Amino acid sequence: MSNPFSFRLTATDGAARAGEIATLHGMVRMPAFMPVGTQAAIKGVHHDEVRASGADIILANTYHLMLRPGAERVAALGGLHEFMHWPYPILTDSGGYQVMSLAPLRKVAEAGVTFRSHLDGAMVELTPERAIDVQILLGSDIAMQLDECVKLPAEKHDIERAMQLSLRWAERCKRAFERAPAGRALFGIVQGGDDPRLREESVRALVGIGFHGYAIGGLAVGEAPEVMRKVVGETAPALPADEPRYLMGVGTPADLLAAVGRGIDMFDCVLPTRNGRHGLAFTRFGPINVKNAHHADDPRPLDAESRCPAARDFSRAYLHHLFKAGESLGGTLLSIVNLFYYQDLMTGARAAIAAGRFADYVAQTEEQWAAKRDVAMS
Amino acid sequence: MSNPFSFRLTATDGAARAGEIATLHGMVRMPAFMPVGTQAAIKGVHHDEVRASGADIILANTYHLMLRPGAERVAALGGLHEFMHWPYPILTDSGGYQVMSLAPLRKVAEAGVTFRSHLDGAMVELTPERAIDVQILLGSDIAMQLDECVKLPAEKHDIERAMQLSLRWAERCKRAFERAPAGRALFGIVQGGDDPRLREESVRALVGIGFHGYAIGGLAVGEAPEVMRKVVGETAPALPADEPRYLMGVGTPADLLAAVGRGIDMFDCVLPTRNGRHGLAFTRFGPINVKNAHHADDPRPLDAESRCPAARDFSRAYLHHLFKAGESLGGTLLSIVNLFYYQDLMTGARAAIAAGRFADYVAQTEEQWAAKRDVAMS
Numbered sequence: 107m108s109n110p111f112s113f114r115l116t117a118t119d120g121a122a123r124a125g126e127i128a129t130l131h132g133m134v135r136m137p138a139f140m141p142v143g144t145q146a147a148i149k150g151v152h153h154d155e156v157r158a159s160g161a162d163i164i165l166a167n168t169y170h171l172m173l174r175p176g177a178e179r180v181a182a183l184g185g186l187h188e189f190m191h192w193p194y195p196i197l198t199d200s201g202g203y204q205v206m207s208l209a210p211l212r213k214v215a216e217a218g219v220t221f222r223s224h225l226d227g228a229m230v231e232l233t234p235e236r237a238i239d240v241q242i243l244l245g246s247d248i249a250m251q252l253d254e255c256v257k258l259p260a261e262k263h264d265i266e267r268a269m270q271l272s273l274r275w276a277e278r279c280k281r282a283f284e285r286a287p288a289g290r291a292l293f294g295i296v297q298g299g300d301d302p303r304l305r306e307e308s309v310r311a312l313v314g315i316g317f318h319g320y321a322i323g324g325l326a327v328g329e330a331p332e333v334m335r336k337v338v339g340e341t342a343p344a345l346p347a348d349e350p351r352y353l354m355g356v357g358t359p360a361d362l363l364a365a366v367g368r369g370i371d372m373f374d375c376v377l378p379t380r381n382g383r384h385g386l387a388f389t390r391f392g393p394i395n396v397k398n399a400h401h402a403d404d405p406r407p408l409d410a411e412s413r414c415p416a417a418r419d420f421s422r423a424y425l426h427h428l429f430k431a432g433e434s435l436g437g438t439l440l441s442i443v444n445l446f447y448y449q450d451l452m453t454g455a456r457a458a459i460a461a462g463r464f465a466d467y468v469a470q471t472e473e474q475w476a477a478k479r480d481v482a483m484s
Numbered sequence: 485m486s487n488p489f490s491f492r493l494t495a496t497d498g499a500a501r502a503g504e505i506a507t508l509h510g511m512v513r514m515p516a517f518m519p520v521g522t523q524a525a526i527k528g529v530h531h532d533e534v535r536a537s538g539a540d541i542i543l544a545n546t547y548h549l550m551l552r553p554g555a556e557r558v559a560a561l562g563g564l565h566e567f568m569h570w571p572y573p574i575l576t577d578s579g580g581y582q583v584m585s586l587a588p589l590r591k592v593a594e595a596g597v598t599f600r601s602h603l604d605g606a607m608v609e610l611t612p613e614r615a616i617d618v619q620i621l622l623g624s625d626i627a628m629q630l631d632e633c634v635k636l637p638a639e640k641h642d643i644e645r646a647m648q649l650s651l652r653w654a655e656r657c658k659r660a661f662e663r664a665p666a667g668r669a670l671f672g673i674v675q676g677g678d679d680p681r682l683r684e685e686s687v688r689a690l691v692g693i694g695f696h697g698y699a700i701g702g703l704a705v706g707e708a709p710e711v712m713r714k715v716v717g718e719t720a721p722a723l724p725a726d727e728p729r730y731l732m733g734v735g736t737p738a739d740l741l742a743a744v745g746r747g748i749d750m751f752d753c754v755l756p757t758r759n760g761r762h763g764l765a766f767t768r769f770g771p772i773n774v775k776n777a778h779h780a781d782d783p784r785p786l787d788a789e790s791r792c793p794a795a796r797d798f799s800r801a802y803l804h805h806l807f808k809a810g811e812s813l814g815g816t817l818l819s820i821v822n823l824f825y826y827q828d829l830m831t832g833a834r835a836a837i838a839a840g841r842f843a844d845y846v847a848q849t850e851e852q853w854a855a856k857r858d859v860a861m862s
Contacts, residue, residue: 145805145806145809145811146802146805146809147806147809147811147813147814148813149811149812149813150812150813150816151813152530152533152813152816152817154793155530170809174805174808174809175780175801175805175808175809179780179781179801182781183781183783183799183801183802184783189799189801189802189805190802191797191798191799191802402553402557403557403560403561405561405562415532419569420569421561421567421569423553423557423561423567424524424561424567424568424569426553427523427524427552427553427567428523428525430552430553431523431524431525431548431552431553433523433525433527434527434528434812435525435526435527435528435529435530436525438528438530438816439530
């Protein structure tokens with residue numbers, strides 16, 4: 107293949123890493139934030155804006171797309187890149203997490219998980235092999251193994267059972283992925299909840315199987331932020347230095363910086379778009395809820411010096427009005443603002459790591475967030 | 485003032501006219517279609533897309549904006565252009581039509597109309613003077629007189645009473661508008677329902693008062709399409725040739741061409757965005773409802789040769805999927821497609837009028853719409 111999958115580390119600063127992934131659909135600069143396109147669309151935001159924000163790669167959901175419009179249909183239409191007209195890299199999750207969180211009924215067995223579709227009630231089987239087949243049909247640049255994800259807090263024996271099952275599924279996914287066209291990548295997923303020994307065992311076994319990259323799963327599922335940071339801090343360093351590391355489903359801007367500082371390279375999260383739709387803007391000055399009444403007469407933009415036109419051009423008063431009036435343009439504009447901000451945060455992290463001043467970058471960024479409480483919210 | 489309001493006729497072809505309006509915020513090429521920004525936002529569409537579609541001017545609703553966020557607030561924030569960050573021409577309606585159609589309770593008297601706000605139930609008074617004040621506060625380039633609009637069919641004496649009241653309000657609006665800064669325009673509104681004699685009387689009296697332009701109101705309110713065309717065909721020629729003519733709230737692409745052929749210069753309508761949100765695309769091949777099941781596997785774009793990127797880039801299958809999946813991006817993309825199509829229709833009309841072949845243009849356009857029934861919908 108012309109441009110097979112590869113990862114290159116370009117700089118480190120303490121545990122923090124900068125690097126890049128090459129895929130068949132282009133480069134991904136890391137640390138990378140992946141906007142979430144659950145149903146082959148980033149909610150409320152035109153692809154052009156997603157790209158303009160600086161996103162190198164997006165995530166799409168296997169669970170949703172296999173149910174609607176269907177993986178075979180997407181494949182017949184030329185694959186997901188062609189179908190959604192996003193010619194850049196795409197990572198697909200395996201569907202495991204959504205089966206646990208969305209399907210109204212499910213049964214986990216050794217063979218796989220059987221669940222009732224939340225759309226039409228049909229019973230659907232998702233095995234490790236089917237999860238890989240679906241992702242091959244979708245044509246994703248980075249596929250994820252099927253795993254079982256346990257909500258925290260949970261009993262240790264439940265966490266351990268799910269972790270062991272996920273390891274056996276990892277092996278089957280690896281085998282199934284041998285059918286994938288060249289240039290595509292498969293990531294394993296570390297499970298083990300908040301138990302360091304289980305996490306360690308999961309890492310060791312996954313590395314033994316061998317993947318193009320490793321994700322930390324089973325976090326941001328109900329645990330306290332400090333638990334998440336502790337698990338990331340213990341798990342990331344145990345992963346191979348020469349492979350990308352992806353923290354699934356995380357998180358706030360502060361979570362991202364904390365995880366980059368602990369050696370994570372990739373993130374996905376619905377927060378920028380979901381919070382945007384609910385009126386919350388992430389900015390250099392911290393979060394701003396434009397629905398608050400005191401914005402109704404505020405002619406200031408969210409951030410006059412932002413790279414994002416929506417953050418510069420529209421007043422807080424206008425954004426406030428759009429939300430009060432129920433105009434969806436409000437959610438769209440704040441989603442765009444947030445997608446730009448998340449990318450800017452990663453751009454800043456990459457530059458800081460390259461310059462060997464990542465700790466300063468985090469300190470300055472957090473200081474500016476805190477300072478805003480006196481200024482922007484006044 | 486540097487650039488006061490003026491109208492210039494550049495070509496005629498039969499009754500059809502091409503021309504342009506100069507305003508303080510730029511030129512408007514005519515025939516012109518004005519996208520509707522009811523609450524200072526074109527529903528679901530970013531301003532950049534509205535402008536890219538070719539819109540020279542948009543319409544905003546006085547009724548909605550006076551209730552929320554309030555005309556005085558908008559004025560304090562720099563006026564509507566600044567508030568919504570649309571630096572191009574804006575026409576505002578007077579609020580009369582919305583009072584009739586939206587307010588849950590209203591009382592029309594000589595002084596004005598008193599109504600209950602559909603937002604908070606407060607009683608609000610809208611007099612001709614207040615309607616003008618509000619539009620001056622908003623800073624609109626073209627203001628409309630307050631009128632009383634009667635739904636058709638209606639008794640002749642009701643139509644006549646409303647028409648006569650609208651004329652007296654027209655005089656009061658004209659006087660109130662003397663306070664407006666230079667460079668702004670005020671249009672009168674012809675009423676008279678489907679009665680040629682009443683329409684004629686309304687025209688004569690309005691021209692006697694004297695306005696910068698004349699609208700035909702009280703149509704697209706329940707009458708048959710041929711009634712609308714007949715009234716337009718009888719009324720437009722009676723209006724001054726050297727002033728712009730605006731048909732309010734109309735209509736379908738076919739309605740627009742029919743009205744241009746009868747001497748109308750300006751239109752506004754929610755159809756492109758409303759129908760777009762409901763899955764209906766207006767195209768050169770006629771309307772296409774992407775929600776229809778047969779589009780689910782159709783890799784073709786809506787129109788591969790469209791000027792609109794959304795019509796070229798996205799397959800019917802993808803658009804179908806977005807609607808099935810409830811992704812608002814679907815409505816946004818079709819709204820953009822439709823706004824581009826309406827502008828293209830006007831661009832084509834202007835060129836055809838200038839070339840003296842408007843009748844051919846209409847015939848060819850309608851032929852292509854009809855031909856589609858065999859091709860695009862197959």
